[in-house]
Amino acid sequence: MLWVSLPKKIPEDFEGVVAAEIVATTAALFVQLTGTQPSQDTINALAFQAHKKIYPQASGLYTSLSSFGGLIYYRREFEFLKGIYKLPYKIPNHIQQKLFINFTQAADIYATEPKNADALLAEQEKRTKRAMVAIIKEDAALFFGQFPPMNEKNYQFSQSFDGVTAA
Numbered sequence: 001m002l003w004v005s006l007p008k009k010i011p012e013d014f015e016g017v018v019a020a021e022i023v024a025t026t027a028a029l030f031v032q033l034t035g036t037q038p039s040q041d042t043i044n045a046l047a048f049q050a051h052k053k054i055y056p057q058a059s060g061l062y063t064s065l066s067s068f069g070g071l072i073y074y075r076r077e078f079e080f081l082k083g084i085y086k087l088p089y090k091i092p093n094h095i096q097q098k099l100f101i102n103f104t105q106a107a108d109i110y111a112t113e114p115k116n117a118d119a120l121l122a123e124q125e126k127r128t129k130r131a132m133v134a135i136i137k138e139d140a141a142l143f144f145g146q147f148p149p150m151n152e153k154n155y156q157f158s159q160s161f162d163g164v165t166a167a
Contacts, residue, residue: 015055015058015062016062016065016066018051018054018055018062019047019051019058019062019063019065019066020062020066022047022050022051022054022063022066023043023044023047023063023066023067024066025050026043026046026047026050027043027047030042030043030046040067040068043067044060044063044064044067044068047063047066047067048060048063048064051063064086068086071086071087071089071090071091071132071135087132089132089135089136090135091135092135092138092140094138094140095134095135095138095140095143095144098140098144127146130142130143130146131143131146
């Protein structure tokens with residue numbers, strides 16, 4: 001039997017933090033038990049299975065973000081129809097230095113407000129496309145220009161871009 005202890009100062013109330021802890025622990029255990037360096041895909045697959053033991057509804061997004069890092073494109077229509085893709089771009093330093101992301105707990109908008117879900121997700125998809133164009137062009141004005149200031153945000157539901165603002 002193997003016991004793993006994590007420092008008490010690491011917050012455990014945010015699913016993404018738990019996923020990052022699981023990914024790191026999975027990678028360390030794999031190396032210790034097999035003596036080989038696993039691929040990122042292997043770490044991600046094993047960590048996702050462990051994450052589902054804690055959060056049965058886990059989508060795989062948080063473990064993928066922790067396993068691969070960088071820019072991730074995630075889309076899920078149904079459990080059997082989801083995709084998590086690592087994008088081959090880096091956020092330019094002059095954008096990253098001004099980037100502030102405020103994470104809030106996501107709501108399942110399809111269950112609570114199905115009519116609003118399509119409009120919100122369509123808007124999020126447009127913003128994602130514009131953000132990618134801005135990153136490719138290294139255009140900070142285009143990137144930040146699409147997000148309203150924090151005090152003007154009035155989204156009914158949390159979205160992945162809900163907290164993006166220029167610092």
